[in-house]
Every structure is written in C-alpha cells, then in structure tokens.
Amino acid sequence: MRIGTQQQYLALQELITRAQSRVADLQVRLADGKRIRQPSDDPLGTLDVLSFRRAKAITVSHAANADVGIRNMKLAENALTGMDEIVKRARVLVTSGANAPTSQDARNAMAAEIRTLRERLVGLANSQDGFGRYLFAGTEVTTKPFEEAGDPPVLTYLGDDGKLLLDVGPGTVMEGNLLLDQQVIAAHAALYDAEQRLLSGDVAGLSGVTLQLLQDAGEAVNLLRGEVGQRQKQFESAQQVAQRRVDDFVKAISDKEDADMTQVVTDLTAAQAAYQATLASFAFVGQLSLLDYLR
Known part of the structure; x- marks a missing residue:
C-alpha cells in the first residue's frame, strides 16, 4: 500500500509541475500577446514569420x-x-x-x-x-x-x-x-x-x-x-x-505570431482550474496516506 501511495505522489507531483508550467506559459502569453515566442512553440509557423x-x-x-x-x-x-x-x-x-x-x-x-x-x-x-x-x-x-x-x-x-x-x-x-x-x-x-x-x-x-x-x-x-x-x-x-x-x-x-487573446483567457481559466484540482487531489491523497499509516 505504501508503494502505491508513493507512486501516486510522484504522478501527482508531475501533474502539478505540468499544470504550473501550463498556467505560467498562458500568463506570459496573456501579458505579451504572443503565441510564438520561440521557434519550438511552432516550428512551421516560425518559418512563415x-x-x-x-x-x-x-x-x-x-x-x-x-x-x-x-x-x-x-x-x-x-x-x-x-x-x-x-x-x-x-x-x-x-x-x-x-x-x-x-x-x-x-x-x-x-x-x-x-x-x-x-x-x-x-x-x-x-x-x-x-x-x-x-x-x-x-x-x-x-x-x-x-x-x-x-x-x-x-x-x-x-x-x-x-x-x-x-x-x-x-x-x-x-x-x-x-x-x-x-x-x-x-x-x-x-x-x-x-x-x-x-x-x-x-x-x-x-x-x-x-x-x-x-x-x-x-x-x-x-x-x-x-x-x-x-x-x-x-x-x-x-x-x-x-x-x-x-x-x-x-x-x-500578426496572424501567425500573435495569440488569440479570447482563447488565451479561456485556456488560462481552464488551466488554473486544472491546477487547483490537481492540488486538491494531492492533498486528498496525502490525507488517505496518513489514515492508512495510522491504521
């Protein structure tokens, strides 16, 4: 049971890291209005630009x-x-x-x-x-x-x-x-x-x-x-x-490089909700792990 809990922790930590990165990326995109900030964001689009x-x-x-x-x-x-x-x-x-x-x-x-x-x-x-x-x-x-x-x-x-x-x-x-x-x-x-x-x-x-x-x-x-x-x-x-x-x-x-701000706001809202849900899941798993240990 402890091995399963550790695996859950690791999986949730990875999800939290991804969710944080997604939120941070969208916040930057909302601030500068750019969809492409580096070639890796869209290699083909970068060539077009x-x-x-x-x-x-x-x-x-x-x-x-x-x-x-x-x-x-x-x-x-x-x-x-x-x-x-x-x-x-x-x-x-x-x-x-x-x-x-x-x-x-x-x-x-x-x-x-x-x-x-x-x-x-x-x-x-x-x-x-x-x-x-x-x-x-x-x-x-x-x-x-x-x-x-x-x-x-x-x-x-x-x-x-x-x-x-x-x-x-x-x-x-x-x-x-x-x-x-x-x-x-x-x-x-x-x-x-x-x-x-x-x-x-x-x-x-x-x-x-x-x-x-x-x-x-x-x-x-x-x-x-x-x-x-x-x-x-x-x-x-x-x-x-x-x-x-x-x-x-x-x-x-602009069409290639700039972000659709309406879509960015929508995506950011969804990403923040997903991030909060992941944090809640992490906290919930932590509570279960403590109860299992006490038992």
Missing part, C-alpha cells in the same frame, strides 16, 4: 525608394517652375524692348534684369536636396553641375548622364533623377542673346531670333515639367502599392 519579415523588409525599402522618387520629382518640379517663370519674364521684357518707341535706357535696364534672370537660372539648375546632393548632376550628386565662365559667358555642364535607378516594387525600377543639361544650356544661351540684343538695340533681332529662342526654351522646360509630373504620379502609385503590401505582411505576421 521569418519569411514574412524578410518580405516586409524588402517591401519597406520599396516604399522608401518610392518616397525618394516623389521627393526628387517635387524638387525638380519646383526648379522647373522657377525656370519657366524666368523664361516667361524674359519674353515679356524682350517683347517690350522690341518696340521701337522704347528708349535705349529702358532697354539697358531690361538687359540688366535679363542678366539677373540668367543668374537665377543657373542657381536653379544647381538646386540641391535636403541632404546637399545636386538634383541635376546625374549620378555625380556631390559635384556642382553647372558653371558659368568666360566672356561671353559659357555655361558648362560638369555632371554626367547617369540615372538614379530606384527599385520600387517586384521587378519595377524607375528613374529617380532628371537630366536637363541641354534644356538649361539652351535657355541660358537664349537669355544671353536677349541681353546682348537689348544692349545693342537690335529691335529686329529681338522680335525675331530672340523671341523664338525663348519660346523654344520655354517649350523644352514645359516638356520636362510634364515628364516630371507623370513620374511623380508613378512613384506615388508605387508607394501606395508598397504600403499596402507592408500592411498585408504586418497582418500575416
């Missing part, structure tokens, strides 16, 4: 790259808008200067303003982003791309024709920079032409050659603005797709 996390990290980089593209296109649009305004103002001045009644002193003042517009154009062409990188230098982002030198002044492009390629989705690569060296050099030449003809009082040249050069320069700038607007929309679309995929991966990870 790792796969989802890797895919999420890649998709987060896609969204970040799309954001870079959006930012660059917005900055490019701002610069191009400024260039367009410069060309428009120059056309107004040239049109006024081409009128015969306009005095030469007035034309000289217009030429001085044109010179200022030309300097502004070069400044916009050398625009930088918030990190000090030049927007229109190709891949030579630390090199000031446009430099004016000489007399007559010549605008030289010092960047390259490299493209900033951004991976914005599975198999989707987009250009995140804009090359405009030809358009800027043409606009610069048109402005210099306007300045010189105003200074010389060349009314015929102003109304003919100069206005045509400025018109061509304006059209070239606006073509670039259209391209930039289209690219910005494409980047925004790619970013939205990437963000949706990130959200999907977050949900997939």
Whole structure:
C-alpha cells in the first residue's frame, strides 16, 4: 500500500509541475500577446514569420525608394517652375524692348534684369536636396553641375548622364533623377542673346531670333515639367502599392505570431482550474496516506 501511495505522489507531483508550467506559459502569453515566442512553440509557423519579415523588409525599402522618387520629382518640379517663370519674364521684357518707341535706357535696364534672370537660372539648375546632393548632376550628386565662365559667358555642364535607378516594387525600377543639361544650356544661351540684343538695340533681332529662342526654351522646360509630373504620379502609385503590401505582411505576421487573446483567457481559466484540482487531489491523497499509516 505504501508503494502505491508513493507512486501516486510522484504522478501527482508531475501533474502539478505540468499544470504550473501550463498556467505560467498562458500568463506570459496573456501579458505579451504572443503565441510564438520561440521557434519550438511552432516550428512551421516560425518559418512563415521569418519569411514574412524578410518580405516586409524588402517591401519597406520599396516604399522608401518610392518616397525618394516623389521627393526628387517635387524638387525638380519646383526648379522647373522657377525656370519657366524666368523664361516667361524674359519674353515679356524682350517683347517690350522690341518696340521701337522704347528708349535705349529702358532697354539697358531690361538687359540688366535679363542678366539677373540668367543668374537665377543657373542657381536653379544647381538646386540641391535636403541632404546637399545636386538634383541635376546625374549620378555625380556631390559635384556642382553647372558653371558659368568666360566672356561671353559659357555655361558648362560638369555632371554626367547617369540615372538614379530606384527599385520600387517586384521587378519595377524607375528613374529617380532628371537630366536637363541641354534644356538649361539652351535657355541660358537664349537669355544671353536677349541681353546682348537689348544692349545693342537690335529691335529686329529681338522680335525675331530672340523671341523664338525663348519660346523654344520655354517649350523644352514645359516638356520636362510634364515628364516630371507623370513620374511623380508613378512613384506615388508605387508607394501606395508598397504600403499596402507592408500592411498585408504586418497582418500575416500578426496572424501567425500573435495569440488569440479570447482563447488565451479561456485556456488560462481552464488551466488554473486544472491546477487547483490537481492540488486538491494531492492533498486528498496525502490525507488517505496518513489514515492508512495510522491504521
């Protein structure tokens, strides 16, 4: 009889240990909300979670790259808008200067303003982003791309024709920079032409050659603005797709990794009841053992 009682004790002790472990595990799960805290909790589920996390990290980089593209296109649009305004103002001045009644002193003042517009154009062409990188230098982002030198002044492009390629989705690569060296050099030449003809009082040249050069320069700038607007929309679309995929991966990870809290509470209640029942059984067996001994 004593051997049987000892076996009962050992069996109940094992049950108590298991019940305690079960209650403790569920209490931790209730506290952190995680179903999988270590690979042994669910080996296959752990592999799924790792796969989802890797895919999420890649998709987060896609969204970040799309954001870079959006930012660059917005900055490019701002610069191009400024260039367009410069060309428009120059056309107004040239049109006024081409009128015969306009005095030469007035034309000289217009030429001085044109010179200022030309300097502004070069400044916009050398625009930088918030990190000090030049927007229109190709891949030579630390090199000031446009430099004016000489007399007559010549605008030289010092960047390259490299493209900033951004991976914005599975198999989707987009250009995140804009090359405009030809358009800027043409606009610069048109402005210099306007300045010189105003200074010389060349009314015929102003109304003919100069206005045509400025018109061509304006059209070239606006073509670039259209391209930039289209690219910005494409980047925004790619970013939205990437963000949706990130959200999907977050949900997939949560579905695999997180605990069903309602079920955890139910399981914990049942485990605590089982633990109390096991303790009661242990106490009951102890009482029986004492009685048997006294007998």
